Amino acid sequence: MARRIQFSSNGGPEVLELVEFKPSEPGPLEIRVRNHAIGLNYIDTYYRSGLYPAPGFPSGLGTEAAGVIEAVGSEVTSLSVGDRVAYAGGPLGAYSDVHVLPASVVVKLPEAISFEQAAAMMLKGLTVQYLLRQTYRLQSGETILFHAGAGGVGLLACQWASALGARVIATVGSAEKAEKAKAAGAWEVIDYSREDVAKRVLELTNGQKCPVVYDGVGKDTWETSLDCVAPRGLLVSFGNASGAVTGVNLGVLASKGSLYVTRPTLGTYAVPGALQGMADELFEMVTSGKVKVEVHQRYRLDEAAQAHRDLSGRKTTGSTVLLP
Incomplete structure (x- = not known):
């Protein structure tokens, strides 16, 4: 048995x-x-x-x-x-x-x-592979935002993106997790428990925002993530850690700069x-x-x-x- x-x-x-x-x-x-x-x-x-x-x-x-x-x-x-x-x-x-x-x-x-x-x-590694190499093919020199940078996916993403020459802005919820994300290669870390994420991203990117934002948190970070995407940029919503995103208003994508949004899954990539x-x-x-x-x-x-x-x-x- x-x-x-x-x-x-x-x-x-x-x-x-x-x-x-x-x-x-x-x-x-x-x-x-x-x-x-x-x-x-x-x-x-x-x-x-x-x-x-x-x-x-x-x-x-x-x-x-x-x-x-x-x-x-x-x-x-x-x-x-x-x-x-x-x-x-x-x-x-x-x-x-x-x-x-x-x-x-x-x-x-x-x-x-x-x-x-x-x-x-x-699961985490294959997720990072499709996120960074297929959903959006990350290029050296780009600055990206990755939520939950000290989580399982986040720590791998920080390392992989850094190895590709990208600069990762990682969000975390504590000083201890900030240290872990930095050790994994994050360029900058934002503690969402005491900082305004969108405002800090604007400062770090000299007002340019990010060409791609990776959000595995879901409901709690959805609006913040949209505010961090550069015009005609991409929001990759790949998880629901805080709950599912519902009631999406496409007009918001237009008002924030003709944004793109995708909700990918590993199953459609790892065929x-x-x-x-x-x-x-x-x-x-x-x-x-x-x-x-x-x-x-x-x-x-x-x-x-x-x-x-x-x-x-x-x-x-x-x-x-x-x-x-």
């Missing part, structure tokens, strides 16, 4: 329960992975709370982990039993000792990347045929030392509920993993 975290109704962390189950055999195009480390991400709280609907109840949770393949389907030719792999997509259920998922959402993991590193960075290439670029950034991945918190699988409480309570920084 194996163990997994599941929930039978939406709600707070208390709905998460550890249960035993018998793993299924993979279908023709599937594989079964023995997880060695599991990633904890904000999107997991969206499924648990009901902001994003689970496919049915009881439901597994989590989409990111790293481990070793222990079984492959009859039609899988690109992967073999014993391969080190990582994934950040597919059906919910990564919070588990083992997980069965399509072979198409799995990437091969270089020996130079540890299981914990991979589990800590796959079969593109996923391994995106992952390889991420792995190269890590193995070259340009991007460092550090696991700041570790929880046992049976501590998933507490991990969710700490994540939602903003008591975590950087990346967190669950260990089976």
Whole structure:
């Protein structure tokens, strides 16, 4: 028997329960992975709370982990039993000792990347890859605003953007988090708890604002983000940490300078045929030392509920993993 975290109704962390189950055999195009480390991400709280609907109840949770393949389907030719792999997509259920998922959402993991590193960075790292290299192709010399610069995505983004030659203005909520963002390569840091973000961005950019603003916070920062985008610039709203953005008035985009807005998701970028290439670029950034991945918190699988409480309570920084 194996163990997994599941929930039978939406709600707070208390709905998460550890249960035993018998793993299924993979279908023709599937594989079964023995997880060695599991990633904890904000999107997991969206499924648990009901902001994003689970496919049915009881439901597994989590989409990111790293481990070793222990079984492959009859039609899988690109992967073999014993391969080190990582994934950040597919059906919910990564919070588990083992997980069965399509072979198409799995990437091969270089020996130079540890299981914990991979589990800590796959979803966040692939997100940063598409944000900086595809949604908006960041250029050297550009000044950008990135909200939550001390979060898991933010710390990777600060490093990656800095390596590209861009100047990152990062927002944070405390002096401690400001230090973390600066250490990760942020050019300037704005503490939103005591500073006016839009006013400070205007000062730092000599009135020019930013060609692109990356906002994973959502509702609480939406209007501020719009005020930080340069005319004909782009606001990339990629997350809902404070709640979903609703009631968007397109007239506001016109009044603030013919702005563009996009709401991208990893699923529309990490498609079969593109996923391994995106992952390889991420792995190269890590193995070259340009991007460092550090696991700041570790929880046992049976501590998933507490991990969710700490994540939602903003008591975590950087990346967190669950260990089976």
